[in-house]
Amino acid sequence: MRNEIVWKVGGQQGEGIDSTGEIFALALARKGYYIASNKHFASRIKGGYTHYQIRVSTDPVYYHGDYTDILLALDQETIDNNVDVMSENSIILRDGNEESIEVKSRGTVITFPLTKMAEAIGGKIVRNMVSLGASAAFYGLNEDLFDSIIEDRFNKKGDEMVNMNKNAVRAGFAKATEYIDNKNISITPLMKPELETRRSLMIGNEAVGFGALAGGCRFLSAYPITPASEVMEWLKKELPAVGGTVVQAEDEIAGITMAIGAAYSGVRAMTSTSGPGLSLKTEALGLAGISETPIVIMNSQRGGPGTGLPTKFEQSDLNTMINAGHGEIARIVLAPSTVEEAFYMTAQAFNYAEQYQVPVIIAMDLSLSLFIQTVNKLDFNKITINRGKLLSDAEVEKNEERFFLRYGFSEDGISNRSIPGQKGGVHTANSNEHRESGHIDEDPVIRIKMMQKRLGKLAALKDPGFDVLGEKENDVLLVGFGSTIGVIQEAQKELEKSGLKVAHAHIKRLTPFDTSLTDYIVKSKNVFVIENNYTGQLRRLIQMECNTGKELVGINRYDGNPFTLKEILEQINGTLSKEGK
Amino acid sequence: MATLKDFKGDQPTWCPGCGHFSVMASLQKAASEIGLEPHDMGVVSGIGCSGKISEYTRAYGFHTLHGRSLPIAQGAALGNKDVQIIASGGDGDGYGIGVGHFIHAVRRNVNMTYLVMDNNIYGLTKGQTSPTSQQGFITKSSPKGSVESPVHPLETALANGITFLAQGFSGDIKQLNEIVKAALQHKGFALVNVFSPCVTFNKVNTYDYYKENLVDVSTFTNYDKTDRMNAIKTIREKNGLVTGILFKEDKPTFTDLTKDFPEIAIAKQDLNLDSTILEKIEKQFQ
Numbered sequence: 001m002r003n004e005i006v007w008k009v010g011g012q013q014g015e016g017i018d019s020t021g022e023i024f025a026l027a028l029a030r031k032g033y034y035i036a037s038n039k040h041f042a043s044r045i046k047g048g049y050t051h052y053q054i055r056v057s058t059d060p061v062y063y064h065g066d067y068t069d070i071l072l073a074l075d076q077e078t079i080d081n082n083v084d085v086m087s088e089n090s091i092i093l094r095d096g097n098e099e100s101i102e103v104k105s106r107g108t109v110i111t112f113p114l115t116k117m118a119e120a121i122g123g124k125i126v127r128n129m130v131s132l133g134a135s136a137a138f139y140g141l142n143e144d145l146f147d148s149i150i151e152d153r154f155n156k157k158g159d160e161m162v163n164m165n166k167n168a169v170r171a172g173f174a175k176a177t178e179y180i181d182n183k184n185i186s187i188t189p190l191m192k193p194e195l196e197t198r199r200s201l202m203i204g205n206e207a208v209g210f211g212a213l214a215g216g217c218r219f220l221s222a223y224p225i226t227p228a229s230e231v232m233e234w235l236k237k238e239l240p241a242v243g244g245t246v247v248q249a250e251d252e253i254a255g256i257t258m259a260i261g262a263a264y265s266g267v268r269a270m271t272s273t274s275g276p277g278l279s280l281k282t283e284a285l286g287l288a289g290i291s292e293t294p295i296v297i298m299n300s301q302r303g304g305p306g307t308g309l310p311t312k313f314e315q316s317d318l319n320t321m322i323n324a325g326h327g328e329i330a331r332i333v334l335a336p337s338t339v340e341e342a343f344y345m346t347a348q349a350f351n352y353a354e355q356y357q358v359p360v361i362i363a364m365d366l367s368l369s370l371f372i373q374t375v376n377k378l379d380f381n382k383i384t385i386n387r388g389k390l391l392s393d394a395e396v397e398k399n400e401e402r403f404f405l406r407y408g409f410s411e412d413g414i415s416n417r418s419i420p421g422q423k424g425g426v427h428t429a430n431s432n433e434h435r436e437s438g439h440i441d442e443d444p445v446i447r448i449k450m451m452q453k454r455l456g457k458l459a460a461l462k463d464p465g466f467d468v469l470g471e472k473e474n475d476v477l478l479v480g481f482g483s484t485i486g487v488i489q490e491a492q493k494e495l496e497k498s499g500l501k502v503a504h505a506h507i508k509r510l511t512p513f514d515t516s517l518t519d520y521i522v523k524s525k526n527v528f529v530i531e532n533n534y535t536g537q538l539r540r541l542i543q544m545e546c547n548t549g550k551e552l553v554g555i556n557r558y559d560g561n562p563f564t565l566k567e568i569l570e571q572i573n574g575t576l577s578k579e580g581k
Numbered sequence: 582m583a584t585l586k587d588f589k590g591d592q593p594t595w596c597p598g599c600g601h602f603s604v605m606a607s608l609q610k611a612a613s614e615i616g617l618e619p620h621d622m623g624v625v626s627g628i629g630c631s632g633k634i635s636e637y638t639r640a641y642g643f644h645t646l647h648g649r650s651l652p653i654a655q656g657a658a659l660g661n662k663d664v665q666i667i668a669s670g671g672d673g674d675g676y677g678i679g680v681g682h683f684i685h686a687v688r689r690n691v692n693m694t695y696l697v698m699d700n701n702i703y704g705l706t707k708g709q710t711s712p713t714s715q716q717g718f719i720t721k722s723s724p725k726g727s728v729e730s731p732v733h734p735l736e737t738a739l740a741n742g743i744t745f746l747a748q749g750f751s752g753d754i755k756q757l758n759e760i761v762k763a764a765l766q767h768k769g770f771a772l773v774n775v776f777s778p779c780v781t782f783n784k785v786n787t788y789d790y791y792k793e794n795l796v797d798v799s800t801f802t803n804y805d806k807t808d809r810m811n812a813i814k815t816i817r818e819k820n821g822l823v824t825g826i827l828f829k830e831d832k833p834t835f836t837d838l839t840k841d842f843p844e845i846a847i848a849k850q851d852l853n854l855d856s857t858i859l860e861k862i863e864k865q866f867q
């Protein structure tokens with residue numbers, strides 16, 4: 001018995017690869033397995049090699065795996081592209097009219113007449129169902145594995161469709177069973193999960209949308225861009241029912257500025273984008289900063305710069321997210337590392353934005369945004385709505401002065417807030433430097449006080465800015481942020497197996513940076529900062545914030561693809577052995 | 582009931598004689614005449630001399646960025662549809678750096694007013710050529726005369742489906758006041774372009790120039806302001822030098838057409854959701 005499998009389907013874009021992957025993953029999530037996934041795709045709609053890799057495990061997983069156990073290859077290109085990730089025990093199932101089995105050093109290639117079988121049942125459209133049925137058999141799962149999903153998807157189209165799909169699954173299952181029984185294919189069945197429960201399966205962008213909705217967001221304005229559009233699309237579908245709306249803006253500048261306008265009117269508002277859009281939004285980010293308008297910006301990083309690698313993974317917007325914009329503002333940049341965390345952090349982002357009256361950026365990345373993961377039962381009691389110093393109508397009405405002191409000085413630097421429509425709250429929100437009522441004022445004394453107020457506001461933010469697994473004193477400290485959490489966790493486990501003492505710190509807030517990390521750095525013999533960019537943006541940030549003088553070793557990848565566990569281990573072991581440690 | 586005085590904000594610092602005074606006065610007067618209260622009104626302005634209107638008018642104000650008043654105003658108008666939102670700025674702000682937003686605001690038709698103070702020049706940055714400057718216009722940035730042909734904001738607005746279009750002149754405050762009042766009362770996106778002379782930097786498009794050249798459409802026999810093609814034709818024929826309400830059409834607004842747009846102003850929605858709603862959404866993912 002095995003506790004996990006890595007399954008992959010590959011072919012040309014437009015051949016139903018996505019839906020096949022989704023059905024496979026959902027079927028297993030419904031049985032209580034944990035899922036992590038990865039997709040390879042190009043910036044085009046039809047054609048071009050694509051694959052969907054799904055790791056199924058009885059334990060929580062956040063990394064899609066180095067190797068593939070079963071590959072459904074819809075074409076030769078898929079086989080060629082995946083030779084390196086197959087192993088001796090892998091199975092490659094390919095479509096072909098001549099049935100055959102070839103045992104190779106990198107797996108057993110089985111050829112089934114998938115298309116023919118599908119055509120006999122109802123047409124080529126059920127070919128993927130035949131292959132799903134075969135997949136189930138190869139891992140000792142049941143032939144009814146996909147039934148509930150087939151029913152959910154096709155009930156509306158009638159019994160005939162439902163039966164056709166179920167029959168296709170069963171045909172594939174029977175064919176694979178025949179091979180297992182008669183042709184000496186040895187299989188290692190997948191263990192049952194500890195708990196047979198339906199787990200949620202989401203992409204990060206849906207989790208951001210859902211977290212926003214739960215966290216009180218009622219307005220989103222955004223411009224389509226990979227890999228961020230799903231936030232807009234999901235909220236467009238869901239926000240109206242809870243009293244909100246979504247506007248597709250004419251560009252990213254309008255995306256953020258409309259959100260700022262909505263936030264000014266008293267709505268919890270956000271925009272969502274990726275690198276190129278973030279670059280366009282920077283002037284308005286400064287406006288949110290100086291006008292102290294609370295907004296949330298989701299930025300899903302992809303390969304930059306310019307148009308860069310639009311459908312590839314990179315973590316190279318860190319500097320931009322924490323620094324973008326002229327002048328100086330206070331901002332918060334949160335970095336979720338799992339889909340589940342994206343839900344809670346997004347909800348929390350709206351509290352931070354209103355409590356501190358600052359822009360909050362949610363730093364996502366393409367893998368986290370687009371690739372499905374299982375999410376534990378969400379705890380909605382954890383979601384609270386704290387609107388900070390936004391005053392009620394009655395409180396605002398008490399003001400008898402001609403102008404409300406929207407930017408009134410206070411001990412914590414955060415001022416009372418009134419919104420249009422509230423009697424007694426009239427003021428001018430301002431992008432120019434201003435006095436307490438919001439009117440332009442360039443007096444140096446006021447300027448100094450306003451700068452100290454705005455830039456001092458976040459001093460009160462004491463929540464932990466990173467998660468750590470392990471002790472302070474270590475042989476090895478691994479540091480990362482975002483979706484690399486899974487592969488780094490596994491690297492930690494592997495290194496521990498070789499007798500090293502290892503800790504893993506994952507940064508969850510990029511600014512304000514939690515400098516208590518310093519202690520871990522100082523007490524660790526070797527520190528590795530693992531990130532997907534060329535210049536080592538996180539490493540440099542830590543150097544600057546923690547200022548220990550200690551050398552941090554960068555492990556960087558910037559070819560558009562996520563790290564493999566193997567390469568991380570090789571780099572770490574290489575460094576350690578060079579140093580003779 | 583609020584009086585004109587209630588709408589007076591910070592002390593203006595515009596040059597004496599600047600056309601922007603009249604534009605602001607007409608807005609404040611119109612607001613008081615139609616029974617608005619300062620707290621039910623939001624003035625969102627861009628950057629320029631014109632952008633100062635949100636400083637000098639007592640209402641909820643937002644003095645924003647150069648060229649971005651429109652999306653911010655639309656966000657505010659959608660966020661709280663019970664507040665009367667006015668976006669305002671100059672010709673550079675609206676038809677230069679912000680022209681992309683302008684076209685989309687027209688076609689989006691959110692219920693709000695857009696008040697442009699058009700002085701055919703960049704005032705705040707001390708006199709460069711603007712997108713509405715005539716060809717051959719001489720400034721520090723076009724010492725040999727500007728070579729680009731000017732934008733045509735009125736025709737652009739009409740071509741893109743504007744539902745209320747008017748043009749005024751700072752030298753005719755009575756007409757301007759009536760126009761602004763009608764614009765505020767229009768349901769949908771209303772554009773009021775006002776010739777608002779810059780007495781300091783523009784020695785061509787002066788009060789006298791406009792007095793000589795402008796014609797009021799209400800003096801035309803049978804001007805039909807519901808006829809879009811006729812409005813375009815008239816504007817073309819008069820080279821844009823017409824005033825009055827040029828076009829008006831009653832059409833569903835953005836929020837009317839967005840079938841699921843919330844009935845209650847979004848800013849007034851209760852944000853705490855019953856956990857059964859969230860649990861139902863969670864099930865989608867299983």
Ligand SMILES: Cc1ncc(C[n+]2csc(CCOP(=O)(O)OP(=O)(O)O)c2C)c(N)n1
Nearest residue numbers: 628629630631647671672673674703704705
């Ligand atoms: C992004 C940006 N670019 C340039 C400027 C400089 N700037 C301020 S106002 C202005 C033009 C003002 O002209 P207009 O909008 O016609 O208004 P007016 O001053 O004439 O009323 C410019 C270019 C700026 N503030 N921001």
Ligand code: SF4
Nearest residue numbers: 596599630704779780
């Ligand atoms: S520079 Fe021109 S536009 Fe600016 S205040 Fe003076 S007259 Fe008015």
